[in-house]
Amino acid sequence: MNESAARIEHFLHTDPRDVGCDQAMEMLHIYVDLVAAGEGAQARYPGMAAHLRACGPCAQDFEGLLAAVAN
Template identity: 70%
Template sequence: MNDADAGATTAAARLGRFLETDPRDVGCETAMELLHVVVDLKAAGLAPEERYPGVAAHLRACGPCSDEFEGLLAAVTDL
């Protein structure tokens, strides 16, 4: 595979992820506003994805927001 083929494959993969976006995804701003609530629920052993499906959808799709969630959850549960 040459560089052009690799670039086309990468572009196709990005397009595929974009087209598969969950319509419930609330976006970064709303996810960040609710992140502390979702972390508290998860740390308490509850299922935040049932109460906040739009945030859960966003965290599955957005690497940076997912990283924030994981970091905050680790900080809370390591206390």
């Protein structure tokens, strides 16, 4: 499978609730605070949860910020 076909395949399997990187970065601090407080962030912001499952770089930012908040 060539690169273009792989990108199309990935797009077709993207969760339609995925908020995308721009919106994820805008609300990452809010999402992290909810997760850290055990406030059901995934249920409250399913588009954010979908994005973090699909986007490695944003998931890394999330994990780093969550670790910083936990300390």
